[in-house]
Amino acid sequence: MSEQRCMICQGELELQRVTRAQEYEGRWVVIENLPALVCRQCGERYYTPDAHDLVVALIQGHGSPARTETIEVYDAARVA
Numbered sequence: 152m153s154e155q156r157c158m159i160c161q162g163e164l165e166l167q168r169v170t171r172a173q174e175y176e177g178r179w180v181v182i183e184n185l186p187a188l189v190c191r192q193c194g195e196r197y198y199t200p201d202a203h204d205l206v207v208a209l210i211q212g213h214g215s216p217a218r219t220e221t222i223e224v225y226d227a228a229r230v231a
């Protein structure tokens with residue numbers, strides 16, 4: 152894993168747990184503590200195939216939400 156480099160800046164990648172917001176079939180879900188490789192230099196995140204499978208499993212109903220939040224949605228096109 153130490154051989155993997157950032158595709159943008161060639162920085163070193165570090166395994167971290169991150170919070171990811173994801174749109175799925177018209178609704179937004181948030182996944183906390185998702186493992187991802189994060190670039191130490193630019194902060195770009197790379198999700199492993201395992202992490203992707205985990206997200207799909209969770210939002211397709213194989214897990215129950217830890218809690219429910221209300222999210223404010225803004226439309227930038229409506230700013231005068």
Ligand SMILES: [Zn+2]
Pocket residue numbers: 157158159160161162190191192193194195
């Ligand atoms: Zn980078």
